Amino acid sequence: MxxxxxxxxxxxxxxxxxxxxxxxxxxxxxxxxxxxxxxxxxxxxxxxxxxxxxxxxxxxxxxxxxxxxxxxxxxxxxxxxxxxxxxxxxxxxxxxxxxxxxxxxxxxxxxxxxxxxxxxxKLGVIHQNRFNQSVKTLRAALEDGRFGMLTHAQATVRWNRNDEYYQQAPWRGTRLQDGGVLMNQSIHNIDLLQWMMGPAEEVFGFTRTALRPIEMEDVAGAVIKFNNGSIGIIEAASTIYPKNLEETLNIFGESGSVIIGGIAVNRIEAWEFPGSEDEKAGIFAAQKTDPPSVYGFGHREIIENMMEAVRADTVPAVPGEEGRKALEIILAIYKCQETGQPVKLPLVE
The missing domain is CATH 3.40.50.720 (NAD(P)-binding Rossmann-like Domain)
Known part of the structure; x- marks a missing residue:
């Protein structure tokens, strides 16, 4: 090149x-x-x-x-x-x-x-929430080993996508072209969940088309067993009345608890580590308000990261191999819905 x-x-x-x-x-x-x-x-x-x-x-x-x-x-x-x-x-x-x-x-x-x-x-996948300041702060604590042994985590998306949204284009909500709330809205948070907790070992979940006139799911719940023994819980809904409510990521370990909330995992709401009171006060004081949309603030940074990868011949922050991981978990949940059985990873399509 x-x-x-x-x-x-x-x-x-x-x-x-x-x-x-x-x-x-x-x-x-x-x-x-x-x-x-x-x-x-x-x-x-x-x-x-x-x-x-x-x-x-x-x-x-x-x-x-x-x-x-x-x-x-x-x-x-x-x-x-x-x-x-x-x-x-x-x-x-x-x-x-x-x-x-x-x-x-x-x-x-x-x-x-x-x-x-x-x-x-270079190949980079747009998972811009990895560049949210709240997520970067959490990731640094995780890499420093402050949680000790990870026990469990939860990724929640409670948003609203009404009939008008799905009527914008005939491909929205379809199996072959779009997927449902897991593939379209919750994939960012599932990416964060697996990034924090490590490789997934087994998945079990349910999906439901509750309110919207679409082919795929508008509500889903799933449990993941990770290789390190920890458990992950996914809750995803595009049916929340009357508007987007929250996207949260909760991480828990033997010596730490962190909850990131806001409309798009953009605000730290709980930060509990031994002797962390002053640190917590500084984190809370420095936080921004909610972004103007659920897309968050991270697009510029992930694009700048891609530019740096091109110039320095390094690996982008979210290469294809990373983007594939959340996709595999979602496809495993879909397979669970079809078979009624837990699905071991790696997934065989």
């Missing part, structure tokens, strides 16, 4: 829908990043988006990938296209940032990982 050490890195965004502004606005806020192009199959949407963010519009991502003016591609399309477009981008010599889920199957996730490896390009 060309040396980009002292040059601006140029981005192309594929998909100009609901999440795309978070990517484009974050790119434009980074001094040494440029937004070169945007792409969407809907002509009016692509052109309007390009005018708003001063980029070149494309209707065909294959045509966009032939441009020599793009270094990094961000894939923000419907979920079933993530792997296909990411593979094409890698083969075109572009570094790849892909929205969650990185793929809809483990097989396609593995093909994306392999394509990027063979092309010598």
């Amino acid at each position: 060309p040396d980009k050490t002292n040059q601006n890195l140029r981005f192309g965004v594929i998909g100009c829908g609901r999440i795309a502004p978070k990517h484009t606005e974050s790119i434009l806020a980074i001094p040494d990043a440029e937004l070169a192009a945007v792409c969407d199959i809907v002509p009016g949407r692509a052109e309007e988006f390009a005018r708003k963010y001063q980029a070149r519009p494309y209707l065909d991502y294959q045509e966009m990938l032939r441009s020599e003016d793009i270094d990094i591609v961000t894939v923000a399309t419907p979920s079933d296209l993530h792997a296909e477009i990411g593979i094409a981008a890698a083969r075109a010599g572009k570094h790849v940032m892909v929205e969650k889920p990185m793929a809809m199957t483990l097989e396609s996730a593995d093909r994306l990982i392999q394509a990027c490896r063979e092309a010598g390009v």
